[in-house]
Amino acid sequence: MGGKDIFMAKWDAVNNNWGTPVNLGSNVNTSRDEMYPYVAQSGKLYFSSNGLAGMGGLDIFSAVEEGGSYASVNNLKSPMNSPGDDFGIMFDTDITGFLTSNREGGLGADDIWAFRVPPAIFSVSGRVYDTDTKESISGATVELFGSDGTSLSVKTGADGMYRYELKPATKYKVSASYTGYLTKFLEVTTVGMDDSKDFVGDFDFPLKSTAKPIELPEIFYDLDKATLRAESKKELDGLIKVLDENPTITIRIESHTDTRASDEYNIDLSNRRAKSVVDYLVKNGVDKDRLSSQGFGETKTRVSDDEIAKMTTEEEKEAGHQKNRRTEFSVLGTDFVPKKK
Structure with a gap:
């Protein structure tokens, strides 16, 4: 050349x-x-x-x-x-x-x-905090599992921070958990790395509280139908990952509509939509005994008809209706015993 x-x-x-x-x-x-x-x-x-x-x-x-x-x-x-x-x-x-x-x-x-060549030095650190309030979570458990058999556990301080030293040529999983929150996992590896590195920034843990329903914002259905659209797959696969990382929780899928149809129609539509999410999860390996579904129709709107009526543009009004059309899940229990495979 x-x-x-x-x-x-x-x-x-x-x-x-x-x-x-x-x-x-x-x-x-x-x-x-x-x-x-x-x-x-x-x-x-x-x-x-x-x-x-x-x-x-x-x-x-x-x-x-x-x-x-x-x-x-x-x-x-x-x-x-x-x-x-x-x-x-x-x-x-x-x-x-x-x-x-x-x-x-x-x-x-x-x-x-x-x-x-001096030995490379590796570490991983981050902060555990509430996804919604952004407040640090003190006393959260952060565990480290290495491909070499390493298994360590630490508690976060008042600032929600954790830190681990890592070994060369090792793959790790790091988890953060706290009572009343969903457990979350991250992965980090030092395999193939020669230069020292501190893994920071991407290794914070925003944890979701289970005290209230958790919205699945990217769930979409065909118009006036319960058929899941293809672009919902990423969100649903993310929910499957949450369930895999939290194997003892049971959840209820909850669907909501706006108010632009009869109560009876909206209850039926939301029930069918919630069930279609459950069907997807079961088809993709989630134990059906961990799942239930319920449609609430227009009974739990976030934006009232009176508030929407006061909006000045059609775009604002449609955005108000969109806030009411949503799919969520609630954690019902944390003591499910997974079946042996």
Whole structure:
């Protein structure tokens, strides 16, 4: 692709020879020079390039094999790289090795340097809080489960915060729970990560209170029918995930209409709509004994007809009716015993 490119050939054990070399492509090679390939025991490819963005002349990069080619190319940065030329890296253990460089401080032109990679340090932290009020939840239980068998538990303080140190090359599940709230799970992994990282921001836990019905805002039905529309799938699959994460709860699906039909019609329509949600959940593996349904018609409107009548535009009035048309679920119990599979 340019000056010097890196190629890969595979050994054919059956015919006892090497296959045809294949260019590693534009993820690795550039219009300039890529040289000194080295594959560590981890399977990661190390090489030097003066065509990829770097600190000086030749910089050392790493790449990970993905689907038969190398990608996720990263500059090793300082102190592994310098303003000079850095190349010829090799490891003699997982964390120690050698490289060649003409950086300042050497004895001649190209010197051999030894290095030790400090262990990467990982952590995850966040805040547990009420989804609606945004207030921190003190005393919430945050548990950590690792693919290595790790199982830890901490309680949040007054600020709702938690923090865990993580191990390298490990997958984790983190859960947050508190009485009167739905339990929530998040996942974090350090697999394939070489650089230290604090996992923050995306690892807060907004918990939903079960003290009142919880709305499912993206449930849609065909006009005047109980048929679920395709765009409802994401919301329903999210509810299935909630039920999986809270295996002891039982719930009631509740459907509501606006007031623009007879009471009898709206009760019937909302009953059929609530049942269609239950049918979807059962079809997708939720135990029917955890579910019930009820249609409330127009008996529990959020916006009254008088309030809607005072609105000045048709758009405002329609938005008022839309607030009344909704699907929710209420948690009825927390002591369901899942059946053995």
